[in-house]
Amino acid sequence: MRDPGVRGAVQPKAMQQLRLVVDGDAALPETTRLVAPHVGAVTNRWRLEPLFADGGAPPYLIIAEVDEVVGTREYARQAHTLVQQLLGVPGLHQVEADVPVNGYQTPEAAPAFAGEVDLDGTEQLRWARDAIHCERAWQLTPEPGGRSHGEGILIGHPDSGYTDHWGLGLEALVLDSAWDAISDDSDAADPLVPPEQSPWPMPNPGHGTSTASVIVGRGSEALGVVGVAPRAKLVPIRATESVVQLFDSDVARSVDHARRAGCHIVSMSLGGKGFFGLRRCIQRAVESGMIIAAAAGNKVGFVVAPASYDNCLAVAATGFGDSLWEGSSRGSAVDVAAPGWSVHVAAFEWSQQPPGRLVRRSSGTSYAVAHLAGAAALWLAHHGLDTLQAAYGEAAIQAAFVHVLGQSSRRPQVWDSNNWGVGIVDAAALLAAPLPDPDSVLATVGAFSAMDDPVDRLSALLAGVDPGELRDALSARLGLSGSALDAALRRFEGELAYLLLEESDFRESLLAAARPGAFPPGPIIVPTSASPHLESLLG
Incomplete structure (x- = not known):
């Protein structure tokens, strides 16, 4: 595990990387020859490599070192100008810049709404679990071949990495399958660089530990965080140092790593611009039998990618008493809602060094998608993977899950389904709901596909x-x-x-x-x- 603070305030090389994704007819050597004159005119420090690790076929990722810093207008202009030049090269069908954006904000980085902090009614550690009727779900007898509490389910978790926090518990993690997409190694530990020392805009160290605790936390009922699926396991994947500004290619590779590691669910408490390679890797994951979900976004007027994709479930945030969190992104892209306002999570005290461990309340759609991921793990385990695959095949499992979500989610008396999805996740009703007819589910699989328009x-x-x-x-x-x-x-x-x-x-x-x-x-x-x-x- 990395020692906390090893990176200090040193500016990482990634802050001056320019990344483009290209797709075309040619293999890697020929594609390198095609792009070389254009990329070489920008910098002589660049490389071309397959976006995904399981073969040398396109799409390919261009990674170039440039003088401009990620996040500046000059950086974005240079990236988009190079894209247009490459689109004129015969044999290249699709080219898109992987340009981080600043649109996605963490709750700590934006002005607070009235009542956002320590919302009345949320004093109990378990209030959010109670809001989705988690205890009732645990008490249900699993179907033949099924298991309780999410046992046997593996969740891929692209985020800021993991830490040894008593509110999470290392026993909840599968570290043999962990991966750091930033450093390309197997150490997914979060270095916990204090926010004031990080060069990234609005950094959120420890975020991966906080969101993971909601999904699979092994803490105590009295002091810690007990996850929605406390017998499921989680594969930590370090994909970002800031959930505000990130490379979507790192997220794409993280989703693909989760697929190759045998995960059944991917929960993404992050968001950015997205690009066609991210859509494509999510589609491969869905077709392999996985459920893919992401946070809708915080305090912005849009749903961020990948939550905005048709093949990824977008989750908005609610609070105590089924209240709607004012800071949650909303819109037609939202599929469902779950608690995310004043949720108790594993957290850190930055005034200490090394950072102290504690549990506190925090807000964001990051925790809403974590609750959905935990509920999905309960559902998969309850029915049994073999049963679901036999009924629907791998490609339709997410479609079946979405169908049951629509039938079981709780809709308060006043509910705006055009902006907040089918309702609020109800884990007990989700597990108790009958499985849909396979023919009706298979007819809707096409709705979960990479957006072509x-x-x-x-x-x-x-x-x-x-x-x-x-x-x-x-x-x-x-x-x-x-x-x-x-x-x-x-x-x-x-x-x-x-x-x-x-x-x-x-x-x-x-x-x-x-x-x-x-x-x-x-x-x-x-x-x-x-x-x-x-x-x-x-x-």
Whole structure:
């Protein structure tokens, strides 16, 4: 395990990495030859490698060292300009920049809402478990071949890594399968660099331990955190040093690692811009029989990726008494809600060195998705993996789970299903609900697929925006229609997604066009971080 604070305040090399993902017809050597003139004009410090570890086929990941620092406008502009240059190379079908965004905020980094801290009614350590009727679920007799408390289920957990915290318990972790996507080694320990020493924006050290404690915590009922699935096991994967700003390629590789490690669920308490390789690896995981879920986002006006993808379950956050957390992202991309407001979690005291261990209340959709992941583990164990695979095959297990969620989730008397999903997770009702007819489930499998339409992806990032209205707005603003519009949206999909998340003026100008009458009419704002190619269309 790493010693706390080993990285100190040293700026990691990753902060000046430029990453692009390319897909095409050629194998690695030929693709290297094709991209070399363009990448070499930017820097002579670069490499091309397969995005996924189980073969040398595309997509490939370009990792280049540049002078610009991640998060600056100059960095984003350089990345998007290089994308457009590579899209002109014959044999390359798809190219997208993996550009971290600042849109996803942790609760600690943004202004607090009234009543957010220590919400009344949440004094008991177990209140959130009680809210999803966890104890009742544990008391149910498993189906033949099934088990209780999530026993036998393995959960992949891309986050900031793990620590030895009595509120989590090392016995809950499968360290033989752990992985650090940042350093590419098997040590997924969180170095616990104090927030004031980290070079990353809005760092959240210990976050992986906090979210893992909600899923599989082995703490005591009196002092610690008892997870929703306290007999399940968790594979810690260190994928980020800040859940605010991250490389989606590290997340993609983490999901793929969880698949290869035999995990049955992936729980992601993080979010970013996303890119086609992340969508593709999630699709492979779903088709292999896994349930994939992610946090909807905190204190922003959109659902972050990968939660915004059709093939990933997006989870919004609620509080005591089925109250809706004001800080939760919401919108049509949200699938379900779960407790995330003033939840007791394993945490750290940064005034001490090494950091002290404690349990405290915290808020975020990070904990909402953790509750869903625990409930999913209970459901898989209750029915038994063999039974579910025999009934639905591997590719339809997530579809079956979503079907049962829709039938069993609790809907308060006043519930906005257009923005908060099918309801609030009810673990007992989930386990007690009958399994759906396989034919009806198989008919819905296509709904859980990687988004192929750029407008669907972009509209998922904007709460309450109809894809048709957004398409009309983009058509009007770009002065294109029909096949010409389709080609432009495909070409600039990743860049537009970045701008919608990162450039509030650009986002509001598009919203004005997509919602006639909502805002005064006016010209679209041309962001300075756009590539010259997109600027020529917008200008």
